Amino acid sequence: MPLSDHEQRMLEQIEKALYAEDPKFAHSVRARDPRVHYRRRMILAVIGFLVGVGLLLAGVIMKYVPVAVAGFLVMLTCALWALTSWRHMNGTGPRRGAPPRKRRGRETGQGFMERLEERWRRRQEGDR
Numbered sequence: 001m002p003l004s005d006h007e008q009r010m011l012e013q014i015e016k017a018l019y020a021e022d023p024k025f026a027h028s029v030r031a032r033d034p035r036v037h038y039r040r041r042m043i044l045a046v047i048g049f050l051v052g053v054g055l056l057l058a059g060v061i062m063k064y065v066p067v068a069v070a071g072f073l074v075m076l077t078c079a080l081w082a083l084t085s086w087r088h089m090n091g092t093g094p095r096r097g098a099p100p101r102k103r104r105g106r107e108t109g110q111g112f113m114e115r116l117e118e119r120w121r122r123r124q125e126g127d128r
Contacts, residue, residue, distance in 0.1 A: 038089035045082035049075050 003011065018026045052074030059068025110118070 035089050038085040041085040042082050042089065045078045045085060048078035049082070052076075052078060 015026075052071045055071025055074060056068050057071070059065065059071055
């Protein structure tokens with residue numbers, strides 16, 4: 001949704017005030033793209049995943065179970081970190097400020113069996 005003329009002017013005034021007050025901060029904020037941050041996180045997660053593979057293999061070869069378990073946990077953590085970064089980078093991640101999704105049956109406070117009984121009752125009444 002585009003901004004109105006008044007909102008555009010207000011935004012420009014705020015931007016000019018920010019540049020006048022702290023030009024270094026304003027430049028650093030304007031120049032950053034959030035996708036760069038998430039791309040960097042993905043690269044670190046892939047490197048961490050490879051380190052986890054190395055720890056897992058080292059633990060298996062040396063027959064030292066705690067090292068292998070630690071490697072697996074590092075791999076799992078880095079895979080999850082990469083997945084969340086990928087979602088944020090592509091815009092499919094959870095949005096801040098968005099209301100949580102509710103399930104249909106839980107909105108009314110009914111349980112599964114109550115919903116089934118209600119459906120059965122409506123079907124029986126509709127046949128008459």
